[in-house]
Amino acid sequence: MRVVADLHVHSKFAMACSEAINPDSMAFTAVEKGIDVVGTGDVLHPMWLKELRDKLEVDDNGLYKLRASDNPARFVPSVEISTIFEGGDKRIKKIHNCVLLPSLEDAEALSKELAKYGSMSADGRPQLQMSAAALVDAVMEMDKRAFVFPAHLWTPYFGALGEMSGFDSIKEAYEDREKDIHAYESGLSSDPKMNWRVSALDKYTLISNSDMHSLPNMGRESNVFELEKLTYDSIIGAIKANNVDRFKQTVEYYPEEGKYHYDGHRECHYSVNPEDSEASVCKVCGKKLVIGVLHRVNDLADRPVGYTPKNRIPYVHAVPLIEVISYAKKKTRYTQQVKDIYSTLIESLGNELDILSAVGIDKIAQVAGDDIAQCIENVRNEKITIKPGYSGVFGELDLLGRDRHQDNRANRQKSVSDFFK
Numbered sequence: 001m002r003v004v005a006d007l008h009v010h011s012k013f014a015m016a017c018s019e020a021i022n023p024d025s026m027a028f029t030a031v032e033k034g035i036d037v038v039g040t041g042d043v044l045h046p047m048w049l050k051e052l053r054d055k056l057e058v059d060d061n062g063l064y065k066l067r068a069s070d071n072p073a074r075f076v077p078s079v080e081i082s083t084i085f086e087g088g089d090k091r092i093k094k095i096h097n098c099v100l101l102p103s104l105e106d107a108e109a110l111s112k113e114l115a116k117y118g119s120m121s122a123d124g125r126p127q128l129q130m131s132a133a134a135l136v137d138a139v140m141e142m143d144k145r146a147f148v149f150p151a152h153l154w155t156p157y158f159g160a161l162g163e164m165s166g167f168d169s170i171k172e173a174y175e176d177r178e179k180d181i182h183a184y185e186s187g188l189s190s191d192p193k194m195n196w197r198v199s200a201l202d203k204y205t206l207i208s209n210s211d212m213h214s215l216p217n218m219g220r221e222s223n224v225f226e227l228e229k230l231t232y233d234s235i236i237g238a239i240k241a242n243n244v245d246r247f248k249q250t251v252e253y254y255p256e257e258g259k260y261h262y263d264g265h266r267e268c269h270y271s272v273n274p275e276d277s278e279a280s281v282c283k284v285c286g287k288k289l290v291i292g293v294l295h296r297v298n299d300l301a302d303r304p305v306g307y308t309p310k311n312r313i314p315y316v317h318a319v320p321l322i323e324v325i326s327y328a329k330k331k332t333r334y335t336q337q338v339k340d341i342y343s344t345l346i347e348s349l350g351n352e353l354d355i356l357s358a359v360g361i362d363k364i365a366q367v368a369g370d371d372i373a374q375c376i377e378n379v380r381n382e383k384i385t386i387k388p389g390y391s392g393v394f395g396e397l398d399l400l401g402r403d404r405h406q407d408n409r410a411n412r413q414k415s416v417s418d419f420f421k
């Protein structure tokens with residue numbers, strides 16, 4: 001069976017996350033999106049854990065589902081944990097780690113254990129005074145079936161290989177517990193092609209998740225598995241195997257759209273392609289730039305741009321449907337018209353992943369008009385341009401070539417296809 005999974009999400013109990021995220025709305029959204037399995041997010045938070053216990057029950061295969069409901073969405077207990085510690089170089093390191101657990105009982109036990117290192121109730125994403133290695137130790141000690149992986153590997157502030165952490169390998173970041181790390185999350189600002197340039201990452205499986213802070217962002221990145229049976233162990237097994245028979249593909253955000261792709265300074269509205277500039281200094285304020293994901297990948301890459309390994313998991317780029325509609329209609333994603341078109345498309349044509357990747361363009365045009373259909377066709381064919389994101393600012397999509405005639409803007413842009421030469 002084909003299984004689409006988004007294993008890193010957040011609940012209403014995490015900092016800066018939507019109040020609307022609860023078990024019911026998550027299950028409903030998962031079905032709209034075409035997601036079969038979603039992380040619970042924030043599972044160590046006592047109030048969220050209580051809510052999950054009230055609302056969810058174990059299905060026949062040991063995964064979680066809405067209690068007394070025929071909603072097909074399944075939940076895996078999951079949490080993102082920030083570890084804060086001093087590295088060997090005496091600098092403070094902050095690394096975000098994702099943890100998957102087989103059961104809510106495990107979550108309760110782990111929540112008690114990790115409370116020694118920081119508050120479990122202050123934030124759905126606990127901030128713990130312990131090293132990343134000590135975290136892996138505590139998690140694996142509690143249950144050998146638990147699964148830990150570095151979140152958004154390259155992002156500047158909290159990625160294990162990001163600029164601020166200063167680690168140059170997963171081994172450096174996780175020390176002797178690296179033996180328990182089998183996968184990493186590529187994050188929104190990088191895609192497989194970028195990661196394939198770093199041979200040291202070959203031994204880990206690349207996985208892709210949304211890291212959603214609000215429901216419309218669920219599934220903006222995801223993993224597609226082929227499993228005999230939908231169980232916790234079969235999902236982990238498929239990730240560890242890193243073989244295309246069981247791990248069919250990842251669905252990826254265009255990395256230029258991610259908010260840490262280029263180097264830059266948000267406050268100064270200044271960004272730079274690290275390939276064009278040696279100096280990482282802001283031309284506006286003169287201070288050091290926030291070093292983006294592309295820069296870090298270039299620093300650690302030992303293979304040329306465009307390198308494709310033999311045994312690789314395929315991927316596709318996607319732009320979330322709500323962003324496509326918002327672009328086509330020149331209205332923000334929060335306007336009623338944009339939301340209405342989204343609902344009409346889902347009601348008429350099926351789930352979002354199918355609409356983005358499989359439904360006929362003519363059918364989409366009949367329901368939503370030629371402009372939206374053209375945008376989706378252009379995304380599928382990678383015929384779009386993006387002004388790359390930087391320093392916390394998302395990239396700007398151009399799905400219909402509207403900016404092509406505005407020379408002053410065009411020269412700041414880079415065609416997506418340029419990145420894949």
Ligand SMILES: [Zn+2]
Nearest residue numbers: 080096151158
């Ligand atoms: Zn994070």
Ligand SMILES: [Zn+2]
Nearest residue numbers: 265268282285
């Ligand atoms: Zn600046």
